[in-house]
Amino acid sequence: MMAPSISRSPASTRQRVIVSPEGVPLHFTLASRGARAAALFIDLAMIVGAMVGATLILAKLADGIGLNITGGGSPAGRAAEAIAVVWIVALFLFRNAWFLFFELGPRGATPGKRICGIRVAARARGAGGGQLTTEAVIARNLVRDIELFLPLLFFITAAVEGEDTDLAALAGLVWFGIFAFFPFFNRDRLRCGDVIAGTWVIEVPRPxxxxxxxxxxxxxxxxxxxxxxxxxxxxxxxxxxxxxxxxxxxxxxxxxxxxxxxxxxxxxxxxxxxxxxxxxxxxxxxxxxxxxxxxxxxxxxxxxxxxxxxxxxxxxxxxxxxxxxxxx
Structure with missing residues (x-):
C-alpha cells in the first residue's frame, strides 16, 4: 500500500494535512506544547496521589494487624516484609504502567491527555484514529524513563547528598533540560519517545x-x-x-x-x-x-x-x- 504523504498547512504551524492512499486530504491539529505539558503534570499528580494512597492503605493495614518491619524472622516480621514488597511493586506499577495502560486503551490517552483534549496517534496513519501498535506505545513510554524520571532522580539524589555532588546535580539538570526542550526544536513538537516510536500527539476533534x-x-x-x-x-x-x-x-x-x-x-x-x-x-x-x-x-x-x-x-x-x- 502506498504510504500517506504529509504536508503542512501555511494557515497554522500546528495544522497538518495527511493525504491518504486514496488521495483524500485529511486535516488535523497537533497538540500544543502547553497542552502536552499540562497533561503530563496532571498525570504525574494523579500518579503521586495514587502512590500516597497506596502507601497509606498498606501502612494502615500493617498497623491494624500489629505488624512491624523490624520483627526479624518472626511470622509477623515476614508478613510485614511481604507488605513492603507489595508496596514497592505498587509504586513501580503506578510509575511505569500508568501510561502504558491508558495509551493502549481504545482512546489512546491517559486521564491527563483526555482532560486536555489530546491523544496519541501513529504518524504513519495520521490523525483521528492512526492505529497505535503495542510496540509503539511501549517504546514511547520506556523512553520516558530516560527523558524524565532518571534525570530527575539523578538530580534529586545528588542534590540531597551534599556539596560534593553539586556537579552531578548540575549534570542531572542538564540531562533533564535537553529532553524537556526537545519538542521546541522540531516543527511537529515531537519528544524523543515520539521520534523513536513513530507517534505524535494530536488534538481530539469535538464530536x-x-x-x-x-x-x-x-x-x-x-x-x-x-x-x-x-x-x-x-x-x-x-x-x-x-x-x-x-x-x-x-x-x-x-x-x-x-x-x-x-x-x-x-x-x-x-x-x-x-x-x-x-x-x-x-x-x-x-x-x-x-x-x-x-x-x-x-x-x-x-x-x-x-x-x-x-x-x-x-x-x-x-x-x-x-x-x-x-x-x-
Missing part, C-alpha cells in the same frame, strides 16, 4: 459530526436535494473498515466540496455505484451511517475490520490489528 448525522435526513439514506434514496448492500459496505470510516467522517466534518466530490467518486468506483451530480454529500452521509452501523454490529459480536485491506477479525486478536475505536 460534532455524530450529532449532525443523527439528525440529518441524508444520514438515513434519503437526499432532500435530489429526492433519491441510498441503501447499500452488505457486499458494498464490506469493502471498507474502521480506518476508512474515520477518514470519511473527517471529510464530512471538514465540509470541503472538492474533497467530498472526490471521495464520493472514489467510493462509487469501488462499489460500482455513483451519486447524482450535486448529491455527493447525501451519498457519503448515507454510506457513512450504514457502514458505521455494520461495523458496530460486528463489534457487538466480537468481529472487527480494521481497514479495507483486512478481513473481519475477532476482538481477541492482537491489539494492533483491532484498529482505532469507532467515533462516539
Amino acid at each position: 460534532r459530526l455524530q450529532q449532525a448525522l443523527s439528525i440529518s435526513e441524508a444520514a438515513g439514506g434519503h437526499s432532500t436535494e435530489a429526492g433519491s434514496g441510498y441503501r447499500f448492500t452488505e457486499a458494498e459496505l464490506a469493502v471498507y473498515g474502521e480506518y476508512e470510516l474515520q477518514a470519511l467522517e473527517r471529510v464530512l466534518r471538514d465540509k470541503r466540496a472538492e474533497a467530498i466530490r472526490d471521495v464520493a467518486e472514489a467510493i462509487g468506483r469501488k462499489i460500482g455505484r455513483s451519486s447524482g451530480s450535486g448529491d455527493e454529500r447525501a451519498f457519503l452521509e448515507a454510506y457513512y451511517a450504514q457502514l458505521r452501523a455494520r461495523l458496530e454490529t460486528g463489534m457487538r459480536f466480537g468481529r472487527r475490520k480494521a481497514d479495507k485491506h483486512s478481513s473481519d477479525k475477532h476482538s481477541s486478536d492482537k491489539h494492533s490489528s483491532a484498529g482505532p475505536p469507532l467515533p462516539g
Whole structure:
C-alpha cells in the first residue's frame, strides 16, 4: 500500500494535512506544547496521589494487624516484609504502567491527555484514529524513563547528598533540560519517545459530526436535494473498515466540496455505484451511517475490520490489528 504523504498547512504551524492512499486530504491539529505539558503534570499528580494512597492503605493495614518491619524472622516480621514488597511493586506499577495502560486503551490517552483534549496517534496513519501498535506505545513510554524520571532522580539524589555532588546535580539538570526542550526544536513538537516510536500527539476533534448525522435526513439514506434514496448492500459496505470510516467522517466534518466530490467518486468506483451530480454529500452521509452501523454490529459480536485491506477479525486478536475505536 502506498504510504500517506504529509504536508503542512501555511494557515497554522500546528495544522497538518495527511493525504491518504486514496488521495483524500485529511486535516488535523497537533497538540500544543502547553497542552502536552499540562497533561503530563496532571498525570504525574494523579500518579503521586495514587502512590500516597497506596502507601497509606498498606501502612494502615500493617498497623491494624500489629505488624512491624523490624520483627526479624518472626511470622509477623515476614508478613510485614511481604507488605513492603507489595508496596514497592505498587509504586513501580503506578510509575511505569500508568501510561502504558491508558495509551493502549481504545482512546489512546491517559486521564491527563483526555482532560486536555489530546491523544496519541501513529504518524504513519495520521490523525483521528492512526492505529497505535503495542510496540509503539511501549517504546514511547520506556523512553520516558530516560527523558524524565532518571534525570530527575539523578538530580534529586545528588542534590540531597551534599556539596560534593553539586556537579552531578548540575549534570542531572542538564540531562533533564535537553529532553524537556526537545519538542521546541522540531516543527511537529515531537519528544524523543515520539521520534523513536513513530507517534505524535494530536488534538481530539469535538464530536460534532455524530450529532449532525443523527439528525440529518441524508444520514438515513434519503437526499432532500435530489429526492433519491441510498441503501447499500452488505457486499458494498464490506469493502471498507474502521480506518476508512474515520477518514470519511473527517471529510464530512471538514465540509470541503472538492474533497467530498472526490471521495464520493472514489467510493462509487469501488462499489460500482455513483451519486447524482450535486448529491455527493447525501451519498457519503448515507454510506457513512450504514457502514458505521455494520461495523458496530460486528463489534457487538466480537468481529472487527480494521481497514479495507483486512478481513473481519475477532476482538481477541492482537491489539494492533483491532484498529482505532469507532467515533462516539
